[in-house]
Amino acid sequence: MTKPRSSDIVQSLAGHDKGELFFVLRTEDEYALLVDGKHRKLSKPKRKKQKHLAFEAEGGPPVADRIKSGDLVSDKEIRKALAVFKLRRDQARGGN
Secondary structure, three states, X not given: OOOOOOOOEEEEOOOOOOOOEEEEEEEEOOXXXXXXXXXXXXXXXXXXXXXXXXEEEXXXXXXXXXXXXXXXXXXXXXXXXXXXXXXXXXXXXXXX
């Protein structure tokens, strides 16, 4: 896996949040700071080792561009962007 970058969408591979999707806020050495807008909000991001993450998508939604540039983003916008991404990913895989 390549190292995740700010605004990438990743999936957790280990821990109690296994299988969950997150936006990468930023990286610190071997760690990534993750948010999902629900359980892990901008005020308290999850710090997780990068080896426990799987890259899902390069930040594409407008929210990702704002995260990358350091603009203000709300937890609600993050939740909505991840929900849309998950819906499109599941439809592309043929799931419901």
